[in-house]
Every structure is written in structure tokens, then in C-alpha cells.
Amino acid sequence: xxxxxxxxxxxxxxxxxxxxxxxxxxxxxxxxxxxxxxxxxxxxxxxxxxxxxxxxxxxxxxxxxxxxxxxxxxxxxxxxxxxxxxxxxxxxxxxxxxxxxxxxxxxxxxxxxxxxxxxxxxxxxxxxxxxxxxxxxxxxxxxxxxxxxxxxxxxxxxxx
Numbered sequence: 001x002x003x004x005x006x007x008x009x010x011x012x013x014x015x016x017x018x019x020x021x022x023x024x025x026x027x028x029x030x031x032x033x034x035x036x037x038x039x040x041x042x043x044x045x046x047x048x049x050x051x052x053x054x055x056x057x058x059x060x061x062x063x064x065x066x067x068x069x070x071x072x073x074x075x076x077x078x079x080x081x082x083x084x085x086x087x088x089x090x091x092x093x094x095x096x097x098x099x100x101x102x103x104x105x106x107x108x109x110x111x112x113x114x115x116x117x118x119x120x121x122x123x124x125x126x127x128x129x130x131x132x133x134x135x136x137x138x139x140x141x142x143x144x145x146x147x148x149x150x151x152x153x154x155x156x157x158x159x160x
Contacts, residue, residue: 014106021082036069037130045085
């Protein structure tokens, strides 16, 4: 999380209205009063860590469904890239295209990364649990993929 981010537990989640695959456009407000939202930011479609994370959410989706919760993945990739990724791994939840990384910036996850001595901007793998009132219930910055979905599910169980 960046120092300037105003996103924190208990505050309203920043709004978004993004192109998505397979749903066309998805707005955060469409879930208010109806569903909790797991919004997970990931760097890139069809890369090892991102694939493991997406498949873990896929394999545990019934846990989230039973808790009135939708899972939304979000990255700077295009809708076309999301379609290929979804088809390749049979992902049953929408992937949102944040191509200008405006939403990643709003959530404080567009950060400077250092890879093999090269500095560049990119998405810091992070997850936000948003309750039915549109408030942030939990934040996982700098996610480690192994065991992450189980952590999110455990926190979701506490919301009930």
C-alpha cells in the first residue's frame, strides 16, 4: 500500500466501472446491499503466480458463493487478454480491465517495482474484501499466493 493511499479498513471502497470479461461492464455499486466483493489485484494474465492465484479462487468459488460474495480479478490487461486467460483456465468469475491502472492507483496498489535491477511501475498483488455496505472489511497488501484464498475465506466467515 502506498503512503498516499486513503484506502483503509472501515472506509468506503473506491468506486469503479470497468470493462470486464465476460460481463461487459462491472461497477462496484451494482453489488451494494446484495453481495460482498473480493477484489483481487494481480499483475498479469497467464503468468505463474497470477495463474495459481486465479485457479485457487476458481477451485474455492463455492465457499464464496455460499457467503454471498463475488470474486473479481483486476489487472492492467485488456479484455481480450482476460478472455484468453479465462478460457485457458476455465475461470468462472469476471476479470476487470484496468488498462490505464486508474483503479489500481485509487486502491494504492500501482507501485514502483524493482525486478532484476530494473525499476518500473506495476501492480502490487493485493486483495480487498468489501462488505455489502461498500466498506472495506479487510486488506491484504503484498499477497503471497500460497494459502491466500483460505485467509480471505476465513476473514469472510468472520463477517457473518
